Amino acid sequence: MDELTADQVDELRLELIDGRARLEEVLEISKEGARPVDLDEPIGRLSRMDAIQQQQMTIANRGSYERKLRQIEVALEVIDKGEYGNCRSCEEPIGYRRLKARPETPFCLECQDAREP
Ligand SMILES: [Zn+2]
Numbered sequence: 001m002d003e004l005t006a007d008q009v010d011e012l013r014l015e016l017i018d019g020r021a022r023l024e025e026v027l028e029i030s031k032e033g034a035r036p037v038d039l040d041e042p043i044g045r046l047s048r049m050d051a052i053q054q055q056q057m058t059i060a061n062r063g064s065y066e067r068k069l070r071q072i073e074v075a076l077e078v079i080d081k082g083e084y085g086n087c088r089s090c091e092e093p094i095g096y097r098r099l100k101a102r103p104e105t106p107f108c109l110e111c112q113d114a115r116e117p
Contacts (some may be wrong), residue, residue, distance in 0.1 A: 003093050004085040013079050016072050019104065023069045030065075033058035071104040078106075087111050100111040 004012070033055060078084045087094050087108035094108045107115065 004096055008096050009079060009084055014100050016076050020069060020072045027062060027065055030058050030062055034062055039086050059079045068104060071106065075104045
């Protein structure tokens with residue numbers, strides 16, 4: 001796998017910044033939906049169940065958005081240190097194609113596969 005060129009790092013950095021802005025926006029919008037359902041609110045039983053289910057989904061999504069946001073922030077720090085593009089586990093270049101698809105990933109495909117069950 002080849003090391004990234006300076007242009008590629010620049011391009012991926014812009015995508016990370018873009019992705020960060022999008023995630024921050026989504027997290028801001030979904031904040032409302034993650035608030036506890038008010039059980040005293042006079043809504044029907046079914047819509048209350050809907051509301052709780054909706055809320056649980058929102059919380060689950062927010063969890064994965066927040067994880068991704070943290071990965072993006074770490075990736076941007078790594079770029080600043082000039083160490084972007086290498087796998088955090090085996091230290092081999094991750095490769096442009098994989099980073100293009102997931103610029104926030106800290107691992108090469110092999111190490112990622114080894115980590116996921
Ligand atoms: Zn690796």
